[in-house]
Amino acid sequence: RPVRNGAVQQSYLTTMKELGRIIAQDCTPAQMIHFWNLGTQMAQPELRKEPIRISVWERAAFLNGLILGAKKKGVKLTATHPDAHPLRNFIPLTSKLTPAEIKAQYEANKLPPDVVADFTIKSTLRSARNSVEAGISLPRRFAAIELMGHTDFGFAGDALLRLLVPRGDLADIALRTPDIQAAAVQALGNLNAARVSKALLEPKAWASFTPTVREAVLGIITRSALHHPALIDALEKGTVPVHAITPSRRKTLERHKTAGARAKKLFAQHTGGDRMKAFEAAKPILKLKGDAANGAKIFTRACATCHRHGDSGHAVGPDLTGLRNQPAEALLLHIIVPNQEVYPQYTMYEVDTVETETFAGLLAAETPLQITLKLPLGLAKTIPRKDIKAIRASSISLMPDLLEKTMTQQELADLLAFLKK
Known part of the structure; x- marks a missing residue:
């Protein structure tokens, strides 16, 4: 049954995420494939002509939980690209089928469960990426944005940055709400890519950020040494004002192996x-x-x-x-x-x-x-x-x-x- 109330949506998506986390921590790969496939039309041929019972956002929330549970178990996520997804090391694709064989078995309703799961996980990732800028409810957008943070910059970077860097059209401004932007920043921080700080500290982008977003940006950048040189560059150029860096974050920057000396000199000169x-x-x-x-x-x-x-x-x-x-x-x-x-x-x-x-x-x-x-x-x-x-x-x-x-x-x-x- 469609859920339209925002608070109920949030509660339901949170439940789906927690369910995914529990299953990832307690179940075998075969059991996880079974649970994942329960909500897909491909696994249940009788539902193909019926409305989807579990939406892409609910699957995104469930997938968020699976990934968090996998991380808890120490599983290393794989890169996300057209032929792979983050959980490939956790939910392996053991069936070796050619595209023609996949098509034939799909038409005959005989697709192996691991092929169904692999295909629908990748489909969910693509749909979630497309929906981060969609005019859908905030809980659903948050679920999609969080999922993008479990992929990599090549897959999700541009989609997340579009939520932060203004394009100038009014529709774009309406979609870039403070909460959505803060969530996008957190997702970008999880991607652990040097291109993230370069994009976020670009002068035009930084000048457009509200205090909520600026705090989120400085939080993810000072959190990872990968981004410290870019932040020090921005401080030296005046893009980011030195007074925006709290004493604790200054100490963090000063401890950087290669750029720490520049940080110490910069903060000492700021009088x-x-x-x-x-x-x-x-x-x-x-x-x-x-x-x-x-x-x-x-x-x-x-x-x-x-x-x-x-x-x-x-x-x-x-x-x-x-x-x-x-x-x-x-x-x-x-x-x-x-x-x-x-x-x-x-x-x-x-x-x-x-x-x-x-x-x-x-x-x-x-x-x-x-x-x-x-x-x-x-x-x-x-x-x-x-x-x-x-x-x-x-x-x-x-x-x-x-x-x-x-x-x-x-x-x-x-x-x-x-x-x-």
């Missing part, structure tokens, strides 16, 4: 450039006595468009109410060198619409149908995905440089006193 010189020059301000009452006025004038402090201001950037325990020197550093540390949730995004408008702000929310940007003054802009022409992430903070130039040294001291109050 804010000329802005750090401005910070050093501004340190005498720390010795001035500040007036918190006047600092409140400076906050309203210079900061309240994007920050809250107590009951004042707008919640676009971080709330500054709890900064009273921060050292004044640290507060001064963040004012003068705003790009010194930018958390992913405060990355600025520019969105071009089909109406030739451009909006810049922080990504407040995203769904399969729309995104919402936080704008200065606490405003919000919700944009349907069908109206989006392009999305670009900026490597700089929404907070501007040279903010200290808009006030005197005494006013800056007053602002620090207010924040510390």
Whole structure:
């Protein structure tokens, strides 16, 4: 019976996946072939003229489970190509038939079970690859995408990358939802191919990624030493901002056998450039006595468009109410060198619409149908995905440089006193 409810679909596909995992761990190859063939028309000739009882997505979920169970048993997956599938070492093809013999035995309803299983597993893989971009339910697309992660780059790489790298048409943007993109990134990471990091760190691709996708990309790239040189290249070129790499990931990159020295040099040099010189020059301000009452006025004038402090201001950037325990020197550093540390949730995004408008702000929310940007003054802009022409992430903070130039040294001291109050 067709299942159309998304939650029920997800539950059913999860059950099929778990069933496959259990069978792979507990059954012999012959038994696995038997269970797999239960849901195929080729194995049950009487069903050939009837609707398929087990859909390709359900078979994909079941195959995901079989592969996970095989991995648990230490089985090495084989390369995926027209004549093989990942489980060939686990579910061997022992029958040696020519194409003519296969056709004759199929017509006579006498195909050997291993031939049926081999053919339908490869057919399921091809169908799953074709459906990752289809307008089907999310649970089914997730099952297909996960299955692609068990193949190899030559088989699934292009299909998965198409979910991440924008082509520019509106239908493509509507299909590339954040959850789908994150799942595609995880599948690409499982392919363990150097071409993955090269494609994901291409400037146009990286600039189009939302925080969810960027975090997923950095997760799979820093997870495998195979990708570390490509990430360090992107950091040196400025494609990926250095502040996007967390301290733990920096340590991981610094340990790389061949590229680790470059990583250490890069991170050591990341001290804010000329802005750090401005910070050093501004340190005498720390010795001035500040007036918190006047600092409140400076906050309203210079900061309240994007920050809250107590009951004042707008919640676009971080709330500054709890900064009273921060050292004044640290507060001064963040004012003068705003790009010194930018958390992913405060990355600025520019969105071009089909109406030739451009909006810049922080990504407040995203769904399969729309995104919402936080704008200065606490405003919000919700944009349907069908109206989006392009999305670009900026490597700089929404907070501007040279903010200290808009006030005197005494006013800056007053602002620090207010924040510390």
